[in-house]
Amino acid sequence: MxxxxxxxxxxxxxxxxxxxxxxxxxxxxxxxxxxxxxxxxxxxxxxxxxxxxxxxxxxxxxxxxxxxxxxxxxxxxxxxxxxxxxxxxxxxxxxxxxxxxxxxxxxxxxxPIKEQLDKIGEEDLESLYKTLATLIYQLNRSGILDVQRTCFGCTFYKADGGRHYCHFLEKELLDSDIRLDCPEYEEARVG
CATH class of the missing domain: 1.10.10.10 (Winged helix-like DNA-binding domain superfamily/Winged helix DNA-binding domain)
Known part of the structure; x- marks a missing residue:
């Protein structure tokens, strides 16, 4: 495999x-x-x-x-x-x-899942989180996942050379700051 x-x-x-x-x-x-x-x-x-x-x-x-x-x-x-x-x-x-x-x-x-995640190193958790956020966004964009409220699809989000910025919060975001279910999420217009 x-x-x-x-x-x-x-x-x-x-x-x-x-x-x-x-x-x-x-x-x-x-x-x-x-x-x-x-x-x-x-x-x-x-x-x-x-x-x-x-x-x-x-x-x-x-x-x-x-x-x-x-x-x-x-x-x-x-x-x-x-x-x-x-x-x-x-x-x-x-x-x-x-x-x-x-x-x-x-x-x-x-x-019980959180308890196991507590045993994983911070760097590995950050990498996993970044991958999950990207995967959720990609599944949404390909039409497989109907709903997503991640930063990547939000009108307030701006990416610049691997850096993330939220215009709503008015601050730069780390990979671990990317939200998977943001309460302020507003879908960005595509196109």
Whole structure:
């Protein structure tokens, strides 16, 4: 096997570990993995992204799948539908107090992975991070990954001879400062 094939196999194994850890959390809380992912997403993202259409795109599932998960979360009083827009059919989602408590219990589900990363040298971690950020951006640009909010695709980002600059933060960025999920992300116009 060549190196690319080995890396793909390794990423697949890590993906499996992530799924197993998420399933364990989900079973303990009587939720599905997608329901936990929705709760965590809503916690850390702008409210305008917290709607059925965007969540379906974010998690690469159908709108009915997201709608079903949301229905359960609303019934369990973990989410609140906010109909404050002008369109009565449209709503965004917010966490309830009970939902915040669940997020507090679930947000550390990947700690076993973090513990192993703590054992890897800083230089190797920085190299891995740079590679992951680039791969995510390239997968998005090739149409394989629908959603990405990395610096590389942001209107505020500027690259100059291997150096990175963020016009929003008004500062130069190190490779390790590149964000994979930036809250200030605004998609750059292509072309």
């Amino acid at each position: 060549n190196l690319n094939t080995k890396i793909i196999a390794g990423l697949s194994r890590i993906s499996e570990v992530f799924k197993v850890l998420l399933w364990e959390q989900a079973k303990n809380l009587k939720l599905s993995p997608i329901q936990i992912q929705i709760l965590n997403f809503i916690t850390y993202h702008k409210q305008e992204l917290c709607n059925v259409s965007y969540l379906a795109k974010e998690f690469n599932v159908t709108k009915p799948t997201i709608s079903d998960a949301i229905r359960v979360l609303v019934n369990k009083e973990l989410l609140i539908k906010d109909f404050s827009s002008e369109d009565n059919r449209s709503y965004t989602l917010m966490l309830s107090l009970k939902g915040r408590q669940i997020v507090n219990q679930t947000e550390n589900f990947a700690d």
